[in-house]
Amino acid sequence: MAAVVPSGDAPVVVELGPGTGSLSRAVSARMPSAGRHIAVELDPGMADYLRTRLPWLEVVEGDAAELDQLLANAGVGSVDAVISGLPWSIFPADAQHAILHQVGGMLAPGAAFTTFAYLHALGMSGARGFRRRLDENFDEVLTSRTVWRNAPPARIYTCRRPHR
Numbered sequence: 001m002a003a004v005v006p007s008g009d010a011p012v013v014v015e016l017g018p019g020t021g022s023l024s025r026a027v028s029a030r031m032p033s034a035g036r037h038i039a040v041e042l043d044p045g046m047a048d049y050l051r052t053r054l055p056w057l058e059v060v061e062g063d064a065a066e067l068d069q070l071l072a073n074a075g076v077g078s079v080d081a082v083i084s085g086l087p088w089s090i091f092p093a094d095a096q097h098a099i100l101h102q103v104g105g106m107l108a109p110g111a112a113f114t115t116f117a118y119l120h121a122l123g124m125s126g127a128r129g130f131r132r133r134l135d136e137n138f139d140e141v142l143t144s145r146t147v148w149r150n151a152p153p154a155r156i157y158t159c160r161r162p163h164r
């Protein structure tokens, strides 16, 4: 998922739902030193945990459904990659759509959005609806092979060219 982080210049990379920060470390490993790595986390306790454990991470506490406002407050107008660990399949359809719409609105031309779905949950209605909404929101949606080494196994979606 971190492969969408540009390896040069000074990119702005946004992570949604960083949780305990396991993905944040992989993103950070690719981040050019001049870039900004911003993590948007809804849960205040998790946000505090991240600030303590990953002091190099720019943690923004808030709802990904308000991404444009949160990033505007951070002085960011567009981003070079969005990487999501959000639990999409348990979100209602309108929340999925609202967040995807926000993500699409923030991506710079050529920028990518990545997220994942657990293999065991692909049949859930929330996961099937989410997959449809990716197509509704992006011109290109690429699905990886199953990553069996992940626990639990998962597939990665890489999306580009949002429908504005």
Ligand SMILES: C[S@@+](CC[C@H](N)C(=O)[O-])C[C@H]1O[C@@H](n2cnc3c(N)ncnc32)[C@H](O)[C@@H]1O
Pocket (backbone or CB within 6 Å): 016, 017, 018, 019, 020, 021, 022, 023, 040, 041, 042, 043, 046, 062, 063, 064, 065, 085, 086, 087
């Ligand atoms: C499945 S966990 C992320 C797992 C992460 N990869 C890790 O290693 O811990 C999902 C995270 O998304 C956060 N979250 C849920 N809804 C959110 C929202 N609307 N905006 C931002 N963060 C949200 C949760 O608080 C949680 O920390």
